[in-house]
Amino acid sequence: AQSVTQLGSHVSVSEGALVLLRCNYSSSVPPYLFWYVQYPNQGLQLLLKYTSAATLVKGINGFEAEFKKSETSFHLTKPSAHMSDAAEYFCAVSDTQAGTALIFGKGTTLSVSS
């Protein structure tokens, strides 16, 4: 069975600092991996996705993530945090069988201080 673990339910950074949100997955087949962001009182928005092409994936708003098979990880990074990045972030996995529902992690809340 697939699963996703997000390490750290809450991460705090200063504006301009590196953002690192951790995600580890478990999957018996090559996975598809996703990061979503949720701003207060809104639905989830796709940040980026990995679907077995390049291992370094660039997304919107300056975020990127690297797929590391040996570490079963898909950590999300951004070189310089902005106040507007404060939100909840979810990692999700599905296997490569078409149409399988996504399994989400429990989320990480990112706080950015000035």
Next chain:
Amino acid sequence: DVKVTQSSRYLVKRTGEKVFLECVQDMDHENMFWYRQDPGLGLRLIYFSYDVKMKEKGDIPEGYSVSREKKERFSLILESASTNQTSMYLCASSLWDAGYTFGSGTRLTVV
């Protein structure tokens, strides 16, 4: 602009009521999903559908049912609402091998 529309942003219902949550997408997507979101638990899959009149149970289907009579509409039904079903409900749709498009969510309170 393509979207997934959930009919209500906020809903308050009484214990024992039958509750309908509606979701409509205008992207001609085959797949539609219902999740509930609770603090500290992330998103948990309730039901999903790959085609009209098809449905599959997710991880927490108990107390819920769904209906998909048309491709664009996927309804979640709480047969007899209970206080432990107070939650944020998120609908999503997708094409094969693509990410989801989410609605804005319905915050349901059962009193």
